[in-house]
Amino acid sequence: MIKKIDVTDLKPKMFIHDINCPWIEHPFLRDSFVVESDHDIEKIAAYGIRQVYIDTALGPDMPEAPTVHEIHKQLDERMQHLGRTLKRVPPPLISVEKERVKAKQVCREANRIVHNVLQDCRLGKQVELEQVEPVVSNIVDSIFRNPDAIVSLLRIKQADRYTFQHSVAVGTLLISFCRALGIDRKTIEMVGLGGLLHDIGKMQVPNNILNKPGKLTESEFEIMKNHVRDGCLVLEKTPGMSPIALSVAAEHHECYDGSGYPLGLKGDEISLYGQMAAVVDVYDALTSTRIYHVGIEPTEVLRKLLEWSDHHFNLTMVHQFIRSIGIYPVGTLVRLESGYLAVVVEQHHENLLHPRVRAVFNSRSRSYMPPRDFDLSKPGCNDRIASFEVPSRWGVDPGRFI
Structure with missing residues (x-):
């Protein structure tokens, strides 16, 4: 039987089934x-x-000690409660379908520019903000038109370009997070800039460690941890770099209970934007597939963030992040009570449990069906989400249907 215990209750000869650690490294x-x-x-x-x-x-x-089944039940109940009580920001300006075309262009350009900036940094060149700031502005524009469009593209990453694409994803998710909190545009742009450059210190990490296809040794992990301080040194020398952007890079590995690095800051010693970045960084890392890590479904990661908010994260920030992205983020494969498998295509601004979905597969006959949209928030719609699903189990690629 799998059970959850405090580390203080561990005894020699116990078998750890899962170290329950939110950091990949x-x-x-x-x-x-x-x-x-x-x-x-x-x-x-x-x-x-x-x-x-x-x-x-x-x-x-x-x-x-509670069993894993009991823990999952408690977390599911908490997630369902949040889905019923949290409200999103007002409806987007345009539909997710219309914005997705522009969002793809914005995402491609952001990946290109951030790749070039980080590569230049590896060669010892200074960061030029005039290259990055227009990218941030374009992402903000897209988020304000419809946040679900560009956010739905962020899980698509190539193993050899992970560091660059992760940087774009963190910056974009932070911008969406800020918008949900009602933060002013100028501040949002500074936070987004910090997100795009938060891992710039990894350009000082040797490639054999940065791209190692497996777990790091203790000594390698210590070298990897230096990327935060190295990144801050680069950004502090960058003319025009704002303190807010710098705090994102400096604090994205700090933990609310003081167990993070490099400074071991605790609680409100960590800035609001550092607390937000810590949540977003772990979310994107865990939902992304890498050489040695298969991406976890977004809803499962949100549930884990909720669990880890007992210690590692500010619970309020986790709640607000879930509010910004939804219980079932766009692109999630879900099973409806009818037996249809559907892809979440757009969030509803008043009900996180009832997004708009596109049914594409009949789980009972195990066959594809003509795509059919359901707005689960409409009074006349009697179908509901029964669970989220792992796409590989069914051989369904959600990205084909958004």
């Missing part, structure tokens, strides 16, 4: 292993890991 070679000694427990705690999942069939039990 943690220093453990495996996510599952036997706790050999008290030193292992101290090492886990030293990296800010507060709770883990154990397998009681492979090691000692803790009878009073």
Whole structure:
């Protein structure tokens, strides 16, 4: 049986089923292993890991600990409550279909420019803000017209271009996040700029570590962590760089409980924009497929962010991020109560549980069907989302149907 326990309750010989760590670059070679000694427990705690999942069939039990089923049920109930109570910002100016054409162009240009800027940085050249600022402005324009269009494109990444495309995704998600919070445009642009450049310090990390097709060793992990300070040194020397943009780059790996790096800031010692960036950075990293990591479905990652907000993230920021992106983000494959598999194509601004979806597959006959749209928020629509689905299980590519 899989159970969740505090690290303080770990004992030698227990079998860790999942280290429950929100960072991809943690220093453990495996996510599952036997706790050999008290030193292992101290090492886990030293990296800010507060709770883990154990397998009681492979090691000692803790009878009073909740099971993974109980934890998932609690998190699902919390997600459903948020879906009923959180409201999005007012309706977009144009439809997601119309904006998607422009959004593709904006996304392509953003990836090209950020790739060039980061490559120039690797060669020792200074960041030129006049190259990046128009990109930020174009993303803001797209988000203000319809945030779902460009956000739906962000999971499409190439393994060898991950660092650049992740930077664009974080900047874009932060802009959408800011818009949902009602932040003024000038500040939004500074936050977006910080998001696009938040990982610029990784250009100082050796390629064999940055693109390693597997878990990092402890020494490699320590080198990787230096990217935050290295990035700040680059940005501090950049003429015209705003303190807000700098805070995004400086604080995106800080944790609300003080267990993050490089400064171990705690609570409101971390700026609002640093707290937002920490949530967005983990969300995009976990939903993205890389050489050694298969992307997790967005709704599952949002559920994990909610779980980790007990320690690592500001709970209010996690709630607001879910509000900005939806319980079932655009592009998510869902199963309806009717048995249809549908792709979420647009959020509803008053009900996060009832987006507009496009049914494309009959799960009962396991066959494709002519695409059919349902607005689940309409009173006459009796269908509802039963669950989110993993597209590979059904051989369905949601991107084909948006």
